[in-house]
Amino acid sequence: MKQFRLVLISLLIFSCNSKKRENISEVSVDNTFNNLTNLVDAFAENIIKNGNANSFAVAIYKDGEMYQNYYGEIDKGANNKPDDSSLYEIxxxxxxxxxxxxxxxxxxxxxxxxxxxxxxxxxxxxxxxxxxxxxxxxxxxxxxxxxxxxxxxxxxxxxxxxxxxxxxxxxxxxxxxxxxxxxxxxxxxxxxxxxxxxxxxxxxxxxxxxxxxxxxxxxxxxxxxxxxxxxxxxxxxxxxxxxxxxxxxxxxxxxxxxxxxxxxxxxxxxxxxxxxxxxxxxxxxxxxxxxxxxxxxxxxxxxxxxxxxxxxxxxxIDIAEEEGYYYSKTGTSNRIQSGILICPDSNYGIILMVNNTSDEAIRDWELLFFRDIEPMVIKYPKLDLSSVFKTDFYENPIKAYKNFRTLKSDTITYHFELRDLNNFGYDLLNEKENQKSIEVFKFLTEEFPKNANFYDSLGEAYFVKGDYQNALISFKKALELNPDMKTSKDYIKKIEDIIIEKS
The missing domain is CATH 3.40.710.10 (DD-peptidase/beta-lactamase superfamily)
Known part of the structure; x- marks a missing residue:
C-alpha cells in the first residue's frame, strides 16, 4: 500500500488503565484482538520513549471490534494524558x-x-x-x-x-x-x-x-x-x-x-x-x-x-494486494499531526494523532502508523510474530529468543516476514544500539542459517561497530551462501581498503 504521509513493540502482555473498548452491541471479548491491542500498546509506549512526541491518540477498527487508547502526556512532565474529552484540530x-x-x-x-x-x-x-x-x-x-x-x-x-x-x-x-x-x-x-x-x-x-x-x-x-x-x-x-x-x-x-x-x-x-x-x-x-x-x-x-x-x-486512493480498496487523509495544523486510513474491502481502519509537529515527532508518527500498527492489522486475526519478537526483545532478549523458537511453527496463530525481522535489526542500528543490533542479527543467522541476507546484515552491524574481523567473517559467509550478494562484496572491499590504509 502506498503510505499516505507528509511524504510516514511487540507482545508485552500488559494492561493500561486508560484502555478503551467501545461497546459494539455487546461485542464479545476476543483474546486474539486483545493480543493485537496489547502489541499496539507496547509499540506506542516504546516510541513515546524516544522523547520526540508528547502524546498519541490511537483508534483501530477491525471486523466489528473497536479499540481506542492514549499514550504519553499533552505537556511533557505534566501527567496530563489525553482522554475522551480532549479536542484535536483535525x-x-x-x-x-x-x-x-x-x-x-x-x-x-x-x-x-x-x-x-x-x-x-x-x-x-x-x-x-x-x-x-x-x-x-x-x-x-x-x-x-x-x-x-x-x-x-x-x-x-x-x-x-x-x-x-x-x-x-x-x-x-x-x-x-x-x-x-x-x-x-x-x-x-x-x-x-x-x-x-x-x-x-x-x-x-x-x-x-x-x-x-x-x-x-x-x-x-x-x-x-x-x-x-x-x-x-x-x-x-x-x-x-x-x-x-x-x-x-x-x-x-x-x-x-x-x-x-x-x-x-x-x-x-x-x-x-x-x-x-x-x-x-x-x-x-x-x-x-x-x-x-x-x-x-x-x-x-x-x-x-x-x-x-x-x-x-x-x-x-488505491487497491492493494492484501487490503483491497483503501483511501486516506492526513491533517496537519500548527501543532497536531493526524491521519485516517479506511480499508473497506478488509473491514479495518486506523486513526493516529500526535500533538507535536517537529520533524522527529512526525517521523515517529509515521513509524508507529505504517511500520508498527498497520502491518499487524492487515494480517489480523493472525498475530505478527515479528512484532511479538520485538516487544519481547525490549523487555528481555532471552525471552524473545525462546518465545520466537517456540511460536514460529504455529502458523495458524502467527505469521512473520523475514524482512520485518531484518528491518528490526536495522532499526536498532539506526538508533545507535549497535550491540543489540548485532545480537538480533546473530540470532537470525542461527535461526535461519541458510539466509545470506542475515549474514550480510550481521556483517554491516559489525562494520558500524568497527569490528572488521567479525564483519569479514559474516560477509564471506553471506557470499558463500549467495555469490551474487553485492553489498557483501562492496563491504569486503571497504574493509580491505581500511586495513591497507592502517598498514
Missing part, C-alpha cells in the same frame, strides 16, 4: 467532510462534477479558465484548478498570521466576500484538471457553492452531517469556544499557536475527539455500500507526477 481531514457534502449534492442532482464554477459565482470571472477550459467542481475537489498561486494574497496573509501566532480573533478577518473579490484577479496558467497543486481555496469555494445550492449556511450543513454520523462532540470553526478542551501542541519543545482556518473552515477548521473520529471511521467501513460513501471515496483524478489518486478531497 486540520485537513475536515476536507473529507466537505467533499462528502459535495458528493451528496451531486447524487441529489444539485451539482454536476463538470459544472463550470462560474455558474455559482455572481459577477465577472472571465479569468477562471485556461485556453477555453473552465475550472469545474471536479477541479476544486481534486486540487487541480490550474492556478498560478495556491492562495490569494489576502488568504495567504491571514494564514501566515495564524502560523506565526499573530492572528487576532477580534480584529483580523478574511471572509468569503474577500475571497470572491480576490478571485477576480487570480491567474490560471495551467489547464485545469492536468496538474495537482494541493490548496485550501478549492474547499472554501465548494462551501460557498454548497450554501447556494442547499440554501443553508455551510456550518449548519456540517453540524447536521456530524450528527448524522453520531459525532456529537465535533465542531466547525469553534476552537475559541472550546479552547479549554483543545489539546495543546508543540513543535519540538515550543508550544504552537491555535490553528484557525479562514472563510468557512471547510479546508481545515474542524475539531473533534478521538471517540468521534472513531465513529466516523466505523461509519465509513460499516456503511461502505451506502451510495454517498461510495461516491465520496471514488477516484476522480490521478496526479501525473506521482500517480497518486484523488477523490472528493480524499487522497491516496
Amino acid at each position: 486540520a485537513s481531514i475536515t476536507k473529507t467532510f466537505t467533499g462528502s457534502l459535495v458528493a451528496k449534492s451531486v447524487l441529489a442532482g444539485k451539482i454536476s462534477l463538470d459544472d463550470d464554477i462560474r455558474k455559482y459565482l455572481d459577477g465577472d470571472y472571465s479569468n477562471l479558465e485556461y485556453e477555453g477550459q473552465p475550472i469545474t467542481i471536479k477541479h476544486l475537489l481534486t486540487h487541480s484548478m490550474g492556478l498560478k498561486n495556491k492562495l490569494t494574497k489576502g488568504f495567504e496573509a491571514i494564514r501566515n498570521k495564524v502560523t506565526t501566532g499573530t492572528y487576532d480573533y477580534k480584529t483580523d478577518s478574511y471572509t468569503i466576500d474577500d475571497l470572491l473579490d480576490e478571485l477576480k484577479n487570480v491567474e490560471v496558467n495551467k489547464k485545469p484538471g492536468t496538474v495537482y497543486a494541493y490548496n485550501s481555496l478549492g474547499p472554501e469555494l465548494l462551501a460557498h457553492i454548497l450554501e447556494k445550492v442547499n440554501k443553508k449556511l455551510f456550518k449548519e450543513q456540517m453540524n447536521t452531517f456530524f450528527k448524522e454520523l453520531g459525532m456529537n462532540d465535533t465542531y466547525l470553526d469553534e476552537s475559541q469556544k472550546h479552547k479549554e478542551r483543545l489539546v495543546k501542541g508543540y513543535k519540538g519543545e515550543i508550544e504552537e499557536p491555535t490553528d484557525h482556518d479562514p472563510v468557512y473552515g471547510a479546508a481545515g477548521g474542524a475539531i473533534s475527539t478521538l471517540p468521534d473520529m472513531a465513529k466516523y471511521m466505523r461509519y465509513l467501513i460499516d456503511n461502505k455500500n451506502e451510495t454517498w460513501v461510495k461516491e465520496a471515496s471514488r477516484v476522480l483524478f490521478t496526479d501525473p507526477e506521482d500517480d497518486e489518486q484523488i477523490g472528493y478531497l480524499w487522497q491516496s
Whole structure:
C-alpha cells in the first residue's frame, strides 16, 4: 500500500488503565484482538520513549471490534494524558467532510462534477479558465484548478498570521466576500484538471457553492452531517469556544499557536475527539455500500507526477494486494499531526494523532502508523510474530529468543516476514544500539542459517561497530551462501581498503 504521509513493540502482555473498548452491541471479548491491542500498546509506549512526541491518540477498527487508547502526556512532565474529552484540530481531514457534502449534492442532482464554477459565482470571472477550459467542481475537489498561486494574497496573509501566532480573533478577518473579490484577479496558467497543486481555496469555494445550492449556511450543513454520523462532540470553526478542551501542541519543545482556518473552515477548521473520529471511521467501513460513501471515496483524478489518486478531497486512493480498496487523509495544523486510513474491502481502519509537529515527532508518527500498527492489522486475526519478537526483545532478549523458537511453527496463530525481522535489526542500528543490533542479527543467522541476507546484515552491524574481523567473517559467509550478494562484496572491499590504509 502506498503510505499516505507528509511524504510516514511487540507482545508485552500488559494492561493500561486508560484502555478503551467501545461497546459494539455487546461485542464479545476476543483474546486474539486483545493480543493485537496489547502489541499496539507496547509499540506506542516504546516510541513515546524516544522523547520526540508528547502524546498519541490511537483508534483501530477491525471486523466489528473497536479499540481506542492514549499514550504519553499533552505537556511533557505534566501527567496530563489525553482522554475522551480532549479536542484535536483535525486540520485537513475536515476536507473529507466537505467533499462528502459535495458528493451528496451531486447524487441529489444539485451539482454536476463538470459544472463550470462560474455558474455559482455572481459577477465577472472571465479569468477562471485556461485556453477555453473552465475550472469545474471536479477541479476544486481534486486540487487541480490550474492556478498560478495556491492562495490569494489576502488568504495567504491571514494564514501566515495564524502560523506565526499573530492572528487576532477580534480584529483580523478574511471572509468569503474577500475571497470572491480576490478571485477576480487570480491567474490560471495551467489547464485545469492536468496538474495537482494541493490548496485550501478549492474547499472554501465548494462551501460557498454548497450554501447556494442547499440554501443553508455551510456550518449548519456540517453540524447536521456530524450528527448524522453520531459525532456529537465535533465542531466547525469553534476552537475559541472550546479552547479549554483543545489539546495543546508543540513543535519540538515550543508550544504552537491555535490553528484557525479562514472563510468557512471547510479546508481545515474542524475539531473533534478521538471517540468521534472513531465513529466516523466505523461509519465509513460499516456503511461502505451506502451510495454517498461510495461516491465520496471514488477516484476522480490521478496526479501525473506521482500517480497518486484523488477523490472528493480524499487522497491516496488505491487497491492493494492484501487490503483491497483503501483511501486516506492526513491533517496537519500548527501543532497536531493526524491521519485516517479506511480499508473497506478488509473491514479495518486506523486513526493516529500526535500533538507535536517537529520533524522527529512526525517521523515517529509515521513509524508507529505504517511500520508498527498497520502491518499487524492487515494480517489480523493472525498475530505478527515479528512484532511479538520485538516487544519481547525490549523487555528481555532471552525471552524473545525462546518465545520466537517456540511460536514460529504455529502458523495458524502467527505469521512473520523475514524482512520485518531484518528491518528490526536495522532499526536498532539506526538508533545507535549497535550491540543489540548485532545480537538480533546473530540470532537470525542461527535461526535461519541458510539466509545470506542475515549474514550480510550481521556483517554491516559489525562494520558500524568497527569490528572488521567479525564483519569479514559474516560477509564471506553471506557470499558463500549467495555469490551474487553485492553489498557483501562492496563491504569486503571497504574493509580491505581500511586495513591497507592502517598498514
